[in-house]
Amino acid sequence: MTDFNALLRILTENNVEFIIVGGAAATALGSARLTFDLDIVYKRSRENIERIVSALQPITPYLRGAPPGLPFSWDVQTVERGLNFTLITTLGPLDILGEITGGGSYDQLRPESITVEIAGTECLCLNLEQLIQVKRAAGRPKDLEVIAELQRIRDESH
Amino acid sequence: MFSMKETIEQAADLDPVVEAYKKDIDVTLIRENLRLTVDQRFQQLMKLQQFAEDLRRAGRKARKK
Numbered sequence: 466m467t468d469f470n471a472l473l474r475i476l477t478e479n480n481v482e483f484i485i486v487g488g489a490a491a492t493a494l495g496s497a498r499l500t501f502d503l504d505i506v507y508k509r510s511r512e513n514i515e516r517i518v519s520a521l522q523p524i525t526p527y528l529r530g531a532p533p534g535l536p537f538s539w540d541v542q543t544v545e546r547g548l549n550f551t552l553i554t555t556l557g558p559l560d561i562l563g564e565i566t567g568g569g570s571y572d573q574l575r576p577e578s579i580t581v582e583i584a585g586t587e588c589l590c591l592n593l594e595q596l597i598q599v600k601r602a603a604g605r606p607k608d609l610e611v612i613a614e615l616q617r618i619r620d621e622s623h
Numbered sequence: 624m625f626s627m628k629e630t631i632e633q634a635a636d637l638d639p640v641v642e643a644y645k646k647d648i649d650v651t652l653i654r655e656n657l658r659l660t661v662d663q664r665f666q667q668l669m670k671l672q673q674f675a676e677d678l679r680r681a682g683r684k685a686r687k688k
Contacts, residue, residue, distance in 0.1 A: 469665050490635045492668050493661045497652040499671050581661040590661075601638075611678070613644035621653050 467557030470584035472503050472524075475556075477586040479520035482508040484578050485590040486565060486599065491611065493581050493590045495618045498611065502551075502558035508571040509563050514544045517561065522555040547558020568595060593619055 469489065476483055485493060488500025507517055508581050518541050526539050529551045537543070544550070548563035564570050568577070568591070577595035591599065597615045600608040656664055 466669060466676060469669060489665075489668075495653055495656040495664065497656055499675060500668065503671065526667070533675070583662050583665050607675050608675045609640050610640070613641045614648050616641065617645060617648045617650060618653055618657070621650065621657060 467503060469557075471504055471556050471600055472554070472559060473583055473588055475507070475520050475524065476516065476517070477483075477588060479516050481516045481530075481580065482510075482513050482519070482571060483519050483561075483589065484571060484574050485581075485588055486562070486568070486574075486596070487560070488611075490591045491615060492598050493583070494593050494615070495536065495622075496611075496614055502560055504560040504562060506562045506568070506571050506574055508566055509548075510533075512540075514541055514557055518544055519561075521552075524556050525553050526552040526559070529553040529558055566604075567599040579608055 483505040485503070487502075487504030487508050488496070488498065489503050491498060492500060507513060513533075518539060522539065527533075528535065528537055530553075531537070544561075550561050552561065554561045568574050574591060574595065575589070577592050578589040579592050581590045582588075591592075593615060597612055597619070600612050600615065656667075659667065
């Protein structure tokens with residue numbers, strides 16, 4: 466099971482600048498679909514990368530699906546050289562994304578985000594319109610059903 | 624009267640596949656979720672994950688018999 470509360474608490478307590486996207490954002494906005502990982506877009510500044518590396522160190526991030534024993538080192542250089550990482554941690558799967566298709570970077574998504582409160586912490590979450598746009602831009606067949614649900618949520622919210 | 628932005632958004636929404644899926648979306652579940660706080664929605668998601676994991680475990684056990 467993914468401990469969303471603990472993952473979000475670790476990130477916020479370490480002042481990581483991030484936005485919840487993907488299935489977890491859909492949950493925050495009212496989706497009834499089951500999701501297993503937490504997807505976040507993080508700010509690609511040196512300071513924020515240092516914060517995210519330090520924040521996740523205790524929960525031993527490793528590349529999800531990769532065989533054990535790879536020379537993967539969770540440090541600032543690794544994150545700076547890469548962009549998007551699909552990780553497994555002791556608290557569950559976590560995707561940290563420098564950019565997303567149809568949405569761009571943290572700075573581009575920040576104005577399209579809302580503040581939500583989860584487990585006593587305030588986090589940024591992509592708003593409904595932007596999430597629909599991102600899902601549409603991703604162009605994956607599996608997202609079409611998600612878009613349908615998000616549009617229904619929008620209809621019900623009006 | 625719709626603004627240009629609304630008109631463009633509505634046109635973009637009209638994907639026939641999405642429209643077909645929309646007919647099968649259980650709106651009652653959405654209404655229930657919208658009554659909850661964001662925090663409650665996450666608690667519910669984690670319970671659902673646990674339930675899915677319990678079902679998987681039970682399935683594995685049954686297949687071994």
